[in-house]
Amino acid sequence: MSRFALFSPFLCIAISPTLIRAQATHATARVQGNAEAGQASFQRHCVMCHAVTEGVKIVGPSLYGEMRGPHAHTAASVREIIVNGKGQMPALGKQLSDQDLADILAYLHKQ
Numbered sequence: 730m731s732r733f734a735l736f737s738p739f740l741c742i743a744i745s746p747t748l749i750r751a752q753a754t755h756a757t758a759r760v761q762g763n764a765e766a767g768q769a770s771f772q773r774h775c776v777m778c779h780a781v782t783e784g785v786k787i788v789g790p791s792l793y794g795e796m797r798g799p800h801a802h803t804a805a806s807v808r809e810i811i812v813n814g815k816g817q818m819p820a821l822g823k824q825l826s827d828q829d830l831a832d833i834l835a836y837l838h839k840q
Contacts, residue, residue, distance in 0.1 A: 767836025
Protein backbone atom coordinates (compact mmCIF):
# COMPACT_ATOMS: atom_id res chain seq x y z
CA MET A 730 0.00 0.00 0.00
CA SER A 731 1.36 3.46 -0.86
CA ARG A 732 1.94 6.21 1.70
CA PHE A 733 -0.74 8.34 0.07
CA ALA A 734 -3.33 5.60 0.57
CA LEU A 735 -2.46 5.46 4.26
CA PHE A 736 -2.94 9.19 4.73
CA SER A 737 -5.82 9.88 2.36
CA PRO A 738 -8.58 9.32 4.97
CA PHE A 739 -6.87 11.86 7.22
CA LEU A 740 -6.60 14.30 4.35
CA CYS A 741 -10.34 14.05 3.72
CA ILE A 742 -11.11 14.64 7.39
CA ALA A 743 -8.82 17.66 7.48
CA ILE A 744 -10.37 19.21 4.35
CA SER A 745 -14.05 18.53 5.08
CA PRO A 746 -14.52 21.11 7.90
CA THR A 747 -13.05 23.79 5.64
CA LEU A 748 -15.50 22.97 2.87
CA ILE A 749 -18.40 22.97 5.30
CA ARG A 750 -17.39 26.38 6.69
CA ALA A 751 -17.12 27.83 3.17
CA GLN A 752 -20.68 26.78 2.36
CA ALA A 753 -21.97 28.04 5.70
CA THR A 754 -20.52 31.51 5.09
CA HIS A 755 -22.99 32.19 2.28
CA ALA A 756 -25.87 30.54 4.09
CA THR A 757 -25.57 32.77 7.15
CA ALA A 758 -24.31 36.01 5.63
CA ARG A 759 -26.28 39.10 6.59
CA VAL A 760 -25.18 41.75 4.11
CA GLN A 761 -27.40 44.67 3.09
CA GLY A 762 -28.26 44.29 -0.59
CA ASN A 763 -28.43 47.03 -3.21
CA ALA A 764 -31.00 46.39 -5.96
CA GLU A 765 -29.19 48.57 -8.52
CA ALA A 766 -25.94 46.65 -8.01
CA GLY A 767 -28.02 43.46 -8.01
CA GLN A 768 -29.32 44.25 -11.48
CA ALA A 769 -25.74 44.50 -12.74
CA SER A 770 -24.80 41.23 -10.99
CA PHE A 771 -27.92 39.57 -12.41
CA GLN A 772 -26.87 40.70 -15.90
CA ARG A 773 -23.39 39.19 -15.40
CA HIS A 774 -24.37 35.90 -13.76
CA CYS A 775 -28.04 35.06 -14.34
CA VAL A 776 -29.55 36.61 -17.46
CA MET A 777 -28.20 33.94 -19.82
CA CYS A 778 -30.63 31.47 -18.21
CA HIS A 779 -33.28 33.56 -16.41
CA ALA A 780 -35.56 36.45 -17.33
CA VAL A 781 -37.29 38.79 -14.91
CA THR A 782 -40.27 39.29 -17.21
CA GLU A 783 -43.45 37.46 -16.29
CA GLY A 784 -43.94 34.24 -18.25
CA VAL A 785 -40.63 34.39 -20.17
CA LYS A 786 -38.59 31.20 -19.97
CA ILE A 787 -35.05 31.01 -21.33
CA VAL A 788 -33.22 27.96 -19.94
CA GLY A 789 -34.50 28.32 -16.39
CA PRO A 790 -37.80 29.84 -15.28
CA SER A 791 -38.57 33.54 -15.16
CA LEU A 792 -37.68 34.95 -11.75
CA TYR A 793 -40.43 37.55 -11.96
CA GLY A 794 -42.33 37.60 -8.67
CA GLU A 795 -40.22 34.80 -7.13
CA MET A 796 -39.89 36.72 -3.86
CA ARG A 797 -43.30 38.44 -3.81
CA GLY A 798 -46.92 37.39 -3.76
CA PRO A 799 -48.75 34.45 -2.20
CA HIS A 800 -46.29 31.80 -3.48
CA ALA A 801 -43.13 33.80 -2.82
CA HIS A 802 -39.88 32.08 -2.01
CA THR A 803 -37.93 33.33 0.99
CA ALA A 804 -34.59 35.07 0.55
CA ALA A 805 -33.00 32.13 2.38
CA SER A 806 -34.45 29.55 -0.02
CA VAL A 807 -33.45 31.55 -3.12
CA ARG A 808 -29.97 32.09 -1.64
CA GLU A 809 -29.67 28.33 -1.04
CA ILE A 810 -30.49 27.58 -4.68
CA ILE A 811 -28.04 30.19 -5.98
CA VAL A 812 -25.22 29.01 -3.71
CA ASN A 813 -25.70 25.22 -4.00
CA GLY A 814 -27.62 24.84 -7.26
CA LYS A 815 -30.73 22.73 -7.84
CA GLY A 816 -31.67 20.49 -10.76
CA GLN A 817 -30.09 22.02 -13.87
CA MET A 818 -29.15 25.20 -11.99
CA PRO A 819 -25.40 25.13 -11.29
CA ALA A 820 -23.99 26.10 -7.90
CA LEU A 821 -22.71 29.68 -8.03
CA GLY A 822 -21.60 29.98 -4.40
CA LYS A 823 -17.90 29.96 -5.26
CA GLN A 824 -18.35 32.60 -7.97
CA LEU A 825 -20.36 35.13 -5.97
CA SER A 826 -19.40 37.16 -2.92
CA ASP A 827 -21.81 37.66 -0.03
CA GLN A 828 -22.36 41.20 -1.35
CA ASP A 829 -23.18 39.88 -4.86
CA LEU A 830 -25.71 37.47 -3.37
CA ALA A 831 -27.32 40.16 -1.22
CA ASP A 832 -27.50 42.52 -4.20
CA ILE A 833 -29.08 39.89 -6.48
CA LEU A 834 -31.63 39.03 -3.79
CA ALA A 835 -32.48 42.75 -3.35
CA TYR A 836 -32.95 43.04 -7.12
CA LEU A 837 -35.14 39.93 -7.32
CA HIS A 838 -37.25 41.16 -4.41
CA LYS A 839 -38.25 44.18 -6.52
CA GLN A 840 -39.13 42.14 -9.62
